[in-house]
Amino acid sequence: MARLDGSLLTDIAPFARLAPSQIREILDLARPKRFDAGLAVFEEGAPAERFFLLLDGHIRVVRTTPGGEQIIAMHIPAGQLFGIAPALGHVTYPATAMTAVESLVLSWPALHWHDFVARYDGFGPEAGKMVGQRVGEMNDRIVEMATLQVEQRIANAVLRLINQSGCKTEDGIEIAFPITRQDLSEMTGSTLHTVSRLLSQWERDGIVKSARKRVIVTDPHRLVVIAAGREWP
DNA sequence: ACATTAATTATGT
């Protein structure tokens, strides 16, 4: 197995404050693994034995309803921890983590979490901050689902994606990983048809540009206006 | 205001 380079972790928030020697300790405990696109890093309900860091690629966190329908709970961009259920005291993973693209993942046994928090300066606080952000995001989404209508929900979803995983291009900000209309519908509790129609309409209005599995936002400001959705007050 | 159904076309391997 090739030895991991220490520079891999220096840019990542929970590890940013650590000395090179500490980073070495952590890397030597890590198990690196490469996944092709569309594979599960871990499955919902499986024993939560490890926690993970996404070095490169993109992860979709998916829950399956009793009816067998998929709900996309969130997306994890490169550089973030995920699958930290063990740290929260869960014995199984509450959702499945799928790779949206080919991805490189590090993982550690769940037991090490508490050692990391105790030993490494900044790890606990940074990880806590991250959890806080995610919980906040989930709450926002719940409010959106309950109050907004589909066009606004989809607009919000797209805006979140370009904020978290945006990539500047010639004519706007592109979602940095392949995403289908079906995916968008599964994040917003809608259908791929509605998403398709809306994207087509937005394209006509010059707000987005889209191709198969690609969405580019050319006019973020107008999308924000749509996402806010001021109507019949 | 939206889903569903179904038929049609485009796109990537």
Place this chain on the structure above:
DNA sequence: ACATAATTAATGT
């Protein structure tokens, strides 16, 4: 050539 994605229109709740 085949499977997967996207569009579009018609119909339903």
